[in-house]
Amino acid sequence: MARQGxxxxxxxxxxxxxxxxxxxAGMFVFAFALVPLYDVFCQVTGLNGKTxxxxxxxxxxxxxxxxxxxxxIITRGSPGLPWSxxxxxxxIRVHPGQSAEVxxxxxxxxxxxxxxxxxxxxxxxxASLHLRKLACFCFQNQRLASGxxxxxxxxxxxxxxxxxxxxxxxxxxxxYRQDAAPSRKSGTQARGGDA
Amino acid sequence: xxxxxxxxxxxxQSQAEAGGMASDEHHHGPRGLMRWLxxxxxxxxxxxxLIFSLSMFFIGGIFAMVVRAELxxxxxxxxxxxxxxxxxxxxxxxxxxxxxxxxFVGLANWMVPLQIGAPDMALPRLNNFSxxxxxxxxxxxxxxxxxxxxxxxxGWTFYAPLSTTYAPPSTTFFIFSLHLAGIxxxxxxxxxxxxxxxxxxxxxxMMDMSLxxxxxxxxxxxxxxxxxxxxxxxxxxxxxxxxxTSFFNAAGGGDPVLFQHLFWFxxxxxxYIMILPAFGIVSVIIPTFARKRLFGYASMVYxxxxxxxxxxxxxxxxxxxxxxxxxxxxFFMYSTMLIAVPTGVKVFNWITTLFRGSLTFExxxxxxxxxxxxxTIGGFxxxxxxxxxxxxxxxxxxxxxxxxxxVLVPGAVFAIMAGVYYWLPKWTGHYPHxxxxxxxxxxxxxxVNLTFFPMHFAGLAGxxxxxxxxxLQFADFNMITSIGAFMFGISQLLFVAVVxxxxxxGEKAPAKAWDGAExxxxxxxxxxxxxxxxxxxxxxxxxx
Numbered sequence: 224m225a226r227q228g229x230x231x232x233x234x235x236x237x238x239x240x241x242x243x244x245x246x247x248a249g250m251f252v253f254a255f256a257l258v259p260l261y262d263v264f265c266q267v268t269g270l271n272g273k274t275x276x277x278x279x280x281x282x283x284x285x286x287x288x289x290x291x292x293x294x295x296i297i298t299r300g301s302p303g304l305p306w307s308x309x310x311x312x313x314x315i316r317v318h319p320g321q322s323a324e325v326x327x328x329x330x331x332x333x334x335x336x337x338x339x340x341x342x343x344x345x346x347x348x349x350a351s352l353h354l355r356k357l358a359c360f361c362f363q364n365q366r367l368a369s370g371x372x373x374x375x376x377x378x379x380x381x382x383x384x385x386x387x388x389x390x391x392x393x394x395x396x397x398x399y400r401q402d403a404a405p406s407r408k409s410g411t412q413a414r415g416g417d418a
Numbered sequence: 419x420x421x422x423x424x425x426x427x428x429x430x431q432s433q434a435e436a437g438g439m440a441s442d443e444h445h446h447g448p449r450g451l452m453r454w455l456x457x458x459x460x461x462x463x464x465x466x467x468l469i470f471s472l473s474m475f476f477i478g479g480i481f482a483m484v485v486r487a488e489l490x491x492x493x494x495x496x497x498x499x500x501x502x503x504x505x506x507x508x509x510x511x512x513x514x515x516x517x518x519x520x521x522f523v524g525l526a527n528w529m530v531p532l533q534i535g536a537p538d539m540a541l542p543r544l545n546n547f548s549x550x551x552x553x554x555x556x557x558x559x560x561x562x563x564x565x566x567x568x569x570x571x572x573g574w575t576f577y578a579p580l581s582t583t584y585a586p587p588s589t590t591f592f593i594f595s596l597h598l599a600g601i602x603x604x605x606x607x608x609x610x611x612x613x614x615x616x617x618x619x620x621x622x623x624m625m626d627m628s629l630x631x632x633x634x635x636x637x638x639x640x641x642x643x644x645x646x647x648x649x650x651x652x653x654x655x656x657x658x659x660x661x662x663t664s665f666f667n668a669a670g671g672g673d674p675v676l677f678q679h680l681f682w683f684x685x686x687x688x689x690y691i692m693i694l695p696a697f698g699i700v701s702v703i704i705p706t707f708a709r710k711r712l713f714g715y716a717s718m719v720y721x722x723x724x725x726x727x728x729x730x731x732x733x734x735x736x737x738x739x740x741x742x743x744x745x746x747x748x749f750f751m752y753s754t755m756l757i758a759v760p761t762g763v764k765v766f767n768w769i770t771t772l773f774r775g776s777l778t779f780e781x782x783x784x785x786x787x788x789x790x791x792x793x794t795i796g797g798f799x800x801x802x803x804x805x806x807x808x809x810x811x812x813x814x815x816x817x818x819x820x821x822x823x824x825v826l827v828p829g830a831v832f833a834i835m836a837g838v839y840y841w842l843p844k845w846t847g848h849y850p851h852x853x854x855x856x857x858x859x860x861x862x863x864x865x866v867n868l869t870f871f872p873m874h875f876a877g878l879a880g881x882x883x884x885x886x887x888x889x890l891q892f893a894d895f896n897m898i899t900s901i902g903a904f905m906f907g908i909s910q911l912l913f914v915a916v917v918x919x920x921x922x923x924g925e926k927a928p929a930k931a932w933d934g935a936e937x938x939x940x941x942x943x944x945x946x947x948x949x950x951x952x953x954x955x956x957x958x959x960x961x962x
Contacts (some may be wrong), residue, residue, distance in 0.1 A: 229622070230953070235616035237542045243608045247646050253649025254680065258665060265593050270743065271673050301669070342668050349743050399669030 269352035272345040276362055279355040286321035287383050293391045294381070296325060298341075304400040306367070308341060312341030319353075322380040327360065327396075329375065331367035338366045342398040350392045353385040366399045419497055455550070458542035459948060460527050463466065463549050467524025470552055470837070470915070474516035475831075477560070479907050481509035486869075486903040492888050496884060501887035503571035504563065511592075514692065515599045516556050518826065520838050521834045522695040523548075523606045527636045529841060532939035532946065533628045535619030535955045539613035546957030548605035555598035562588035573884060575685070578666035578677040583656045589659060593652045600645045608639035615775050619938070619954040620741070625716065626959040628937045632719050633698030636726045640687045643730075648684040675740050682725075682733035690729045693825060694722055696793075696833030697764060700786045702937065703840050707783035708775025709934040714767040719766075723762035726758025728757050738809045746899050747806040754804035755829045761865070765794055780932070781855035785836035788828055788863050799874065814884075817877025827906075828863070834861075835913065843927030847945035850920045858916060861909035868902025895938065936960070 233271060242341035265271040294315045298308040311326040332336060341361045345351035381392065448456060457463060476736075484505045488496050497505070527545065537644065539545045567586035570576065581589060598859040614635045618627070627635075664670025666677045697718075705712040709921055712718065734750040735744060742750070755906040768790050777783070799821040803809055812818060842850050876895040881888055888896065930940040942950050 231618045232540075236612045239615050240541070240608055243611055246642050247604060247608075250643055250646035254647040257650075257655075257680060258654070258676065259674070261679065265673075269744075270746075271675055272741065286758070296659055340669070342671075344668075346741055347743070348741055371800075383787055393890040397668065417834075 240241050248266060269345075269350075270348050272348035272351050274343050274345055274351050274354055274361075278357060278359065278362060279325045281357055281380060282320070282355060282382050284320045284383050286318040288318055290319050290393045291316050291348050292303055292381055292385065292389065294323070294379075295391060297393060297395045298327070299303045299395065299397045301397060301399055304337065304339055304398055305360045306327060306331050306339055306398050307336070308396060308398050310396075315328060317381060319381050320383040321343070322357065322378060325377045325379075327375050327377065329360075329365055329367060329373040331369055332369050334369050336366060336368045338364050338402040339398050339400050341398050344392045344395045344397070346395070347389060349380070349386060354392065355382060361396065425758065433962055437722075439927035444865070450789070456546070458538070458546050458547065459532050460539045460542065461845075461946060461948060463539075463545050464526075464528030465523045466549050467520050467527055467552075470549075471517050471521035471834075472917075474512050474520070474556060474912070475618070475946075477793075478509050478512035478517055479910065481505045481512065481515045483907050485509060486900040488886055490889070490900040492890055492893050494887055497886070499886045501570060502570060503573075503826055503884065504569040504688075505887050506571055506884055507570045507576075508559070508563070511570070511596075511763065512556070512560065513826075514574060514688075515596070516552070517573050517623075518692050518830050518834070519603060520552060520635070522634075522692075522830075523603070523610075525630075525695070525699070525841075526606075526610050528653050528845065529837075529939060530613055530631055530635075530948060531617070532844075532942070533631050533937045534614060535618060535938050535957060536613060536623060537949065537952045539609050540617055541609045544605050545609050548602045549607065551598050551602040551605075555595045555602065558591055558595040558598070562586075562591050563950045575654070575681060576735060577681070578655060578658065578674050582666055584636075585659070593656050593659075596652050597649060600649050603641050604645045607638035607645070610638040610644070614638075619951070619957045621959065623959070625719070626957070628698075629701035629715070629718055630695070630698035631710065632723050633694045637691050637694045637721050640691050640726055640729070644684045644687040644691075647680060647693050648688075651680045651684065652764065664944075673848045675737075676739060679733070682736045683730075684735065686733045687726070687729040689822075689825075690725055690832050693724065693793075696721060696789065696830045699833045699837040699840070700768065700789050701764075703778065703782050703786040703836055704771050704790075705776050706840070706932050706934040706936070707780060707786075708772050709777075710771055710775045712767065713770040713773075714763070717763055717765055721763040724760040725757060728760070735804055735806075735809075738806050740814050751804055751806040755801065758801055761797055765790065765797075781850060781852070781859060782836045782840035782932075784856070784859045785832045785839060788859070791834060792828030792832070792866070793825060796821055796826075796829055799824060812877060814882055815877035816873040816881045816883060817872070819878055819883055820870050820873035821872070827870065828866050832862075832866075836916070840932070841939075842917070843931035844939055844942075844946055846921050848920050848924035849927050849931070850916050851924060854912060854916050854919070858909060858912040861912065862906060865902050865906030865909055869899050869906055870902075872896075872898045872902075 246417055263270075265273060293331070294311055296310040296315070298310050300306060300308065307330045309328045315323055315325060317323045325355075327341075340363070343359075343361050345354055355380040357380065359377050361377075361378075365373060454462065454466060458468075484497060485502065486958040488494070489501055527539065530536075565586075565588040567588055569588055570581070570586065570592045572580040572585060574590075609814045614627070651882055654663070657663040658665050658667055658672070664672035666672045666674050668674060700717055701712055732750055734746060735754045738747060738750070779787075799817065803812055803818065803821055839850055839855060841850070872895040876892050876899070879892065879895075881892045881895075929943050931944055932940075937954060939946070941955060
């Protein structure tokens with residue numbers, strides 16, 4: 224009887240260990256699966272403030288003349304990249320449905336050519352689904368020779384279904400280096416970059 | 419012979435025979451250092467865990483003392499801001515992964531087999547391996563302090579990209595050491611689950627188990643669920659740092675906020691991993707010294723399980739200010755507040771157990787009572803933080819520091835100390851020195867409150883976390899906090915003194931060391947023989 228009990232316990236232990244190992248492997252895979260899931264979730268809901276990285280068509284719906292939304296535009300550089308990015312208009316008031324154009328100037332202040340991309344982010348994040356970009360420099364990398372200046376337009380539209388409680392939309396462009404910087408060993412290689 | 423912990427087999431041969439519970443004829447293992455290196459005995463491994471945890475508690479404590487010494491006055495006096503950041507980071511990492519978690523695993527190793535009537539853990543060799551991973555992991559982590567560029571300096575939450583793009587070179591070592599510590603916890607959890615599910619003495623149903631066993635079973639499931647997520651997150655960091663991926667790097671299309679989601683999906687259940695076993699210990703101690711059955715046993719089990727399940731649904735309450743949509747703010751606010759319900763059930767049950775009990779105030783009971791009061795304070799400040807609109811003010815201030823130290827120090831740490839005082843007679847055969855333990859208790863309780871209570875006010879007044887210098891108006895609060903911290907820190911030396919004295923001698927403890935103690939461990943002699951319950955003990959359930 225006692226021997227039988229020990230046998231049962233051994234079998235039980237083996238079964239428990241097998242099950243927990245499966246659960247462990249499952250959770251490890253799940254952690255990595257969360258990355259694409261998060262991307263999809265954010266694309267659907269616009270939760271992380273990312274905008275589409277392709278040009279979108281203008282939604283022909285006519286401007287909502289009764290409503291005015293303030294669009295703030297912020298530009299930022301990042302360490303290791305001697306570029307400047309200036310928006311010619313810092314703030315623009317638009318009607319939902321109306322398309323508008325803002326010009327930006329890129330300049331490479333460094334003494335060698337480099338490649339960078341301006342990565343957009345929208346706040347509040349719910350607005351990102353309602354911001355349509357008809358033309359944007361952010362869809363591709365820019366390569367500038369030393370001292371080169373480059374002017375590029377952003378044509379955008381806030382769609383009329385923008386939630387009513389959103390009165391101000393902030394669009395931030397951060398410049399990130401896309402070629403390997405000579406001074407830093409990591410963190411600049413792009414996953415989707417075509418540098 | 420009593421100076422050995424646990425006692426050598428020869429020392430208690432006679433007691434074992436007298437107890438009729440065990441025999442030591444199988445023990446022919448190596449002696450000296452190799453005995454500890456190769457041991458597969460759950461009691462010896464439990465002791466190793468506890469000693470390791472205590473040493474980490476002091477190392478992490480020294481780091482905290484550096485932090486408090488710097489913050490004693492405004493201005494920079496002792497350390498540079500860079501080193502200050504390393505100190506706060508290492509303090510957090512060491513205390514969470516090196517002190518609190520191994521202490522609970524050590525207690526589980528010692529007490530789970532004894533409380534369920536099992537001869538040992540289900541996988542003794544794995545048990546040895548999971549312990550010896552820890553010294554390696556933490557030697558590696560501590561070695562980053564002397565590396566060029568210094569130790570990790572990004573806080574214990576290691577938010578990317580601070581911990582990837584802007585991190586010191588030693589971060590890769592930090593990742594590796596965390597991987598080792600994680601594997602150790604996972605193996606420990608597998609072992610505990612396998613033991614509890616399969617090795618209970620005949621007749622012991624799940625609902626007959628002691629609450630310490632129950633809470634540990636649930637904790638082990640939490641560990642299985644979230645430690646792989648932590649492993650995944652730090653692996654992604656490793657890839658971002660060394661292999662050019664962009665999981666958390668916005669430049670390459672990644673998202674730093676994703677890091678926070680993944681981290682807190684691990685991090686919030688981790689918080690409960692550090693408190694559920696504490697609930698178990700307190701639920702065992704309070705009935706013992708109230709000489710009453712635990713009120714609402716079944717509701718305690720269900721409350722613990724609900725807390726564990728809810729812990730997966732609240733992670734974003736750590737991220738209220740990252741720019742969540744309103745719906746998410748509301749969801750995470752309400753789900754967080756919901757946790758107060760099962761936690762309230764627990765506090766209610768403890769108090770109801772005390773109600774009209776014949777209470778005595780031995781050292782374990784003192785710590786358990788302090789736990790109930792002070793943990794509840796930490797719970798209330800947690801509720802305040804759960805209110806999303808209010809959190810915008812409290813976020814990243816000393817109020818948060820006060821909150822989580824209240825639940826972790828007079829919460830988890832006091833429960834561990836209560837457990838140690840409670841089971842020391844079983845481990846050593848001697849009662850801990852009463853007068854000295856009382857001094858330890860009162861100095862700790864006063865020190866803890868002096869340290870952490872003023873932090874609430876400093877935080878509400880706007881003092882941010884993780885800063886080496888601060889505005890003048892916070893000077894008085896910080897001076898009180900620092901004095902309290904030194905007091906608490908120094909009084910822990912008393913704890914070491916009590917434990918050492920108790921191992922060496924003291925008033926002899928009988929098998930049933932405490933009057934109202936009920937569980938199976940009190941049926942074997944004190945000190946517990948090296949081998950116990952080789953034949954499953956007879957179990958008479960008090961059906962709850």
